[in-house]
Amino acid sequence: MAELVAGFCLPHDPLMASVPKINEQAKADIVYEALEEVNRRIKAMNVDTVIVIGDDHYCNFGPHCLPQYLIAIGDADGPREPWLGLDRYPVEIDTSLATHIMDFGFDHGFDWAVARSITLEHGTMIPIHYAVKPNESGIKSIPIYTAAGVEPLLRPRRAYELGQMIGEAVAAYEGAQRVAIFGTGGISHWVGTAEMGRVNEEFDRMVLDKVAAGDVEALIAMSDEYLVETAGNGSLEIRNWIMAMGAVGARGAELICYEPVPEWICGMGVAELKLAG
Amino acid sequence: MSVNTVERILWEFGENPERIGQFQANPVEYLSPYQLDDKESKALTKVDLKTLAELGVSTLLTMMVWPMIKGPEGMPFAYLEHMSGGKITAPPAP
Numbered sequence: 139m140a141e142l143v144a145g146f147c148l149p150h151d152p153l154m155a156s157v158p159k160i161n162e163q164a165k166a167d168i169v170y171e172a173l174e175e176v177n178r179r180i181k182a183m184n185v186d187t188v189i190v191i192g193d194d195h196y197c198n199f200g201p202h203c204l205p206q207y208l209i210a211i212g213d214a215d216g217p218r219e220p221w222l223g224l225d226r227y228p229v230e231i232d233t234s235l236a237t238h239i240m241d242f243g244f245d246h247g248f249d250w251a252v253a254r255s256i257t258l259e260h261g262t263m264i265p266i267h268y269a270v271k272p273n274e275s276g277i278k279s280i281p282i283y284t285a286a287g288v289e290p291l292l293r294p295r296r297a298y299e300l301g302q303m304i305g306e307a308v309a310a311y312e313g314a315q316r317v318a319i320f321g322t323g324g325i326s327h328w329v330g331t332a333e334m335g336r337v338n339e340e341f342d343r344m345v346l347d348k349v350a351a352g353d354v355e356a357l358i359a360m361s362d363e364y365l366v367e368t369a370g371n372g373s374l375e376i377r378n379w380i381m382a383m384g385a386v387g388a389r390g391a392e393l394i395c396y397e398p399v400p401e402w403i404c405g406m407g408v409a410e411l412k413l414a415g
Numbered sequence: 416m417s418v419n420t421v422e423r424i425l426w427e428f429g430e431n432p433e434r435i436g437q438f439q440a441n442p443v444e445y446l447s448p449y450q451l452d453d454k455e456s457k458a459l460t461k462v463d464l465k466t467l468a469e470l471g472v473s474t475l476l477t478m479m480v481w482p483m484i485k486g487p488e489g490m491p492f493a494y495l496e497h498m499s500g501g502k503i504t505a506p507p508a509p
Contacts, residue, residue, distance in 0.1 A: 195475050196422075196426060196473060196476050196479065200423065200430065201419055201422045201426055221482075287475060288473060329475060329478065330468075330473075330475055330476075330477050330498075331468070331474050332465075332498040332499035333499075334478075334491060335491070403491075
């Protein structure tokens with residue numbers, strides 16, 4: 139049977155790709171190294187497939203169609219945005235496991251939107267590029283997009299339940315894959331607003347403390363209004379972390395790095411989740 | 416008020432950047448098929464993204480279209496100056 143062997147929370151900041159050189163380069167290098175460490179850890183655990191949870195930033199989805207959550211089950215490439223400065227390349231999807239998770243969801247009350255062919259935007263492509271590194275590792279991906287940036291937003295409780303379902307789906311799969319899951323997004327960040335560039339380090343460390351304690355209920359309890367006011371509209375992405383915590387039944391986490399990086403307009407946290415059981 | 420339509424217009428700029436040229440060539444004609452009120456039409460025509468954001472337009476979109484219309488060299492600082500009325504919270508560029 140397939141097994142969920144690891145979970146991580148990490149950023150998907152596009153400026154990591156488009157603005158690799160900043161004034162505070164030491165901070166940037168710590169974040170790059172943390173994502174290298176994630177890559178080393180999943181390789182050491184012989185991971186075959188990474189489920190990468192990100193959110194769409196009004197790139198693939200427009201006002202005409204705004205799915206709550208979408209799973210990519212077929213063909214993929216990325217990144218979609220030329221301004222990232224990365225060459226677009228194919229990303230191999232674990233189609234059999236992705237299709238199983240899709241079907242398992244349909245049978246358990248989760249009506250996925252589905253992409254059979256997609257060009258991934260930075261919400262999943264940045265973690266794939268820097269932490270999965272498919273062209274070097276050979277590890278396959280299963281990209282999932284949530285409504286964590288554009289209204290109507292996925293409810294945090296539903297994100298948690300969706301994560302739990304994904305964990306159950308992996309455990310129920312007949313294949314032998316060893317699977318990791320990434321919940322991605324920045325902590326505090328203000329995207330496109332007049333406050334862009336501000337980072338609330340106190341909030342970020344509080345969130346990381348909750349993750350480290352396995353206190354997912356405290357994260358779910360944070361209202362969207364509180365998040366936007368305290369940590370910016372970008373902090374709504376915390377539901378992606380909640381989802382990963384739900385998938386692995388996280389009982390805590392090991393902090394790999396935290397850096398407030400105003401030039402990347404984001405509080406950047408990387409943590410490995412401690413699995414239940 | 417038709418924030419949804421404004422968001423559609425901005426999103427379509429990103430989906431098909433050739434639309435930017437059509438818009439810039441004749442904003443009034445470009446916007447004529449869309450159902451917009453005067454305030455929205457004026458803000459779009461003047462690329463007044465600050466006003467659009469205050470009307471409820473997603474700042475993911477305003478941030479996306481600024482460099483497409485004004486040029487990438489203005490990001491992020493000219494954009495932030497526009498959105499904040501001259502107050503920039505980010506550190507200086509490297």
